[in-house]
Amino acid sequence: MRHIAIIGSGPAGYYTAEACQKAFGAEVRVDIIDRLPVPFGLIRTGVAPDHQSIKGVSRRYEAVAVTDNVRFVGNVTLGKDLSIEELIGLYDAVVLATGAPNxxxxxxxxxxxxxxxxxxxxxxxxxxxxxxxxxxxxxxxxxxxxxxxxxxxxxxxxxxxxxxxxxxxxxxxxxxxxxxxxxxxxxxxxxxxxxxxxxxxxxxxxxxxxxxxxxxxxxxxxxxxxxxxxxxxxxxxxxxxxxxxxxxxxxxxxxxxxxxxxxxxxxxxxxxxxxxxxxxxxxxxxxxxxxxxxxxxxxxxxxxxxxxCIGYRTPPIPGIPYDDRAGRFANDEGRVMPGLYAVGWARRGPTGTIGTNRPDGFAIAEKIAADIGEGAGKQGRPGLDALLQSRGVEVVTFRDWQQIETAEIAAARDGSPREKFTSVEAMLGARNP
Structure with missing residues (x-):
């Protein structure tokens, strides 16, 4: 079994998860970790609100998210709730799909x-x-x-x-x-x-x-x-x-x-x-x-x-090689260091369209497949759950997100698809007990 963690639930993250599913079939477990309780990153908060046809691509990501071997792990902050070093110890591969939000x-x-x-x-x-x-x-x-x-x-x-x-x-x-x-x-x-x-x-x-x-x-x-x-x-x-x-x-x-x-x-x-x-x-x-x-x-x-509107940068992470001039993680075609990869804007800088992230995700999945073989017997998902539970982290699942989304749809003004919650507290409060 291969265990893969992806940091960031935007287009690059979900395309990489989809690629890993196709590369490894049932012999992979992918955890998509995001600091917000809601998924889809740039699709939700970057694409213009009057471009709803573009936002529709999230349905493709949802089809990946509801499968048995891919899991959304929301409301978990890298650097506060856990570290890159801990993730590398738990997973065969860790993929930085954090985008360029700054x-x-x-x-x-x-x-x-x-x-x-x-x-x-x-x-x-x-x-x-x-x-x-x-x-x-x-x-x-x-x-x-x-x-x-x-x-x-x-x-x-x-x-x-x-x-x-x-x-x-x-x-x-x-x-x-x-x-x-x-x-x-x-x-x-x-x-x-x-x-x-x-x-x-x-x-x-x-x-x-x-x-x-x-x-x-x-x-x-x-x-x-x-x-x-x-x-x-x-x-x-x-x-x-x-x-x-x-x-x-x-x-x-x-x-x-x-x-x-x-x-x-x-x-x-x-x-x-x-x-x-x-x-x-x-x-x-x-x-x-x-x-x-x-x-x-x-x-x-x-x-x-x-x-x-002069461009974006990926926020650096202490201890991770960073290309300050390009505003992204330093990498060799997606490889950052042993066990650690970057994809999307975190890999190449803020260039290309949403669709550009799909071939990027599949290319990274190929590199992961070449590097990790059959896996190294790491703990993966059970290890992450135990670590977060020991630290009292309130994890948001994809089912929780669906409850949040239902509440947003119910609160929409006439003609609007949803009224988004604008605070983490409101998002967490929208879940059913």
Whole structure:
């Protein structure tokens, strides 16, 4: 029998569990350990609440979770309730699938001012993550600045701009929905160091900005390259740039909110008297290598809220090799050290889509199979249970999670699939005795 522990119950964790099932059949026991009492990680608290079709992938993970040889072990915190060393002693393989939940720091003067937040915190706030439910972002206007030119920046801008009716069918939490409807923004500015050809925005997400009820996307045609240059782009990138061209060509719309794409723009400071009042931006130009270089020309954008969408980092674990530059665990194609592996964003950094984690999980399962053979007779699940019981840890099972989910569904507002609990205490309290 092989015993495998996976730390993290997001897409990378469940795809790895599925791969281990297929690699070892009935001769494996997989425990998926998470510090929260609820599974699915990024699917629950990272994917935008108005993208319910993407969240539907959790049904695939649920099919893995309810099998006999995979178990969810929630409400267990690594470093507090148990250590990596203890897990390696109990399991033939331990897989770090912790994702990259921490924001990459915005290292400019004024980034510590109230009103500045990272995208992980802001997205966690409107998605009901217990770590960020009390964020209280500064929504009093007149402007918001979103730093970044990727899909997360688009999500943030779209969520800030939507009407209450446009959130129908979403699972945005009530505290965020109420706060957003009281927001007083007239301008949401998307800052990008480089130009339209360098964006990391996908066509679907860009297209959504053109369909908002009270907000109009604004692109300066002067920022766009010659249309013939689009031919050198990948097909998806070309479609995204085509959206920008359509935005630039549209007649001005009389909508109360403008979503301004400010290309060739680098934030250099955030200023204000005890809170964010403006962002100082330097105009950039691309050098021969395609890197953005400051030109010395600066200007100010009024704002009460700044959301930094410049990337994520995996939190380090003491004693585990870490690549500080890449913001992930140091590894050799997923092998971190004997008995310890990394998968997903914890292995490769915050790149790729949710689906990218599936081949990653299967590749790690192959390496585990090659390394552990028939297993080393370790205790696995019984040993973990005994350890946690001796420490008084209140473990949440997948059946417990199903009870939590039932309560969330019952509490949903009209048209919403659920109203998420936003504290661990509320989650634990929703279980049946």
């Amino acid at each position: 924001d990459r720091p915005l290292e400019i003067p004024g980034s510590e001012l109230p009103g500045v937040t990272g995208s992980a915190a802001f997205v966690g706030w409107y998605n009901g993550h217990p770590d960020h439910a009390a964020l209280a972002p500064a929504l009093d206007g007149p402007g918001a600045v979103v730093i970044g030119n990727g899909n997360v920046a688009l999500d943030v801008a779209r969520i800030l701009a939507k009407t209450e009716a446009e959130f129908g069918g979403s699972d945005i939490v009530n505290h965020a929905l109420t706060a957003l409807q009281g927001a007083r923004f007239d301008t949401i500015t998307l800052l990008g160091r480089r130009g339209p050809h360098q964006i990391a925005m996908t066509p679907k997400e860009l297209g959504e900005l053109g369909e908002l009820a009270r907000a109009a996307p604004i692109v300066d045609a002067a920022d766009l390259p010659q249309v013939e240059e689009d031919a050198a782009l990948e097909p998806g990138q070309r479609k995204s740039v085509t959206h920008l061209r359509h935005f630039a060509a549209r007649e001005a719309e009389a909508k109360p909110i403008r979503i301004v794409f400010d290309f060739f723009a680098m934030p250099v400071a955030i200023e204000g008297d005890g809170k964010v009042e403006r962002v100082i931006v330097e105009r950039t130009a691309l050098d021969e290598s395609g890197a953005a270089r400051g030109t010395g020309e600066t200007y100010a954008i009024p704002a009460s809220l700044v959301v930094s």
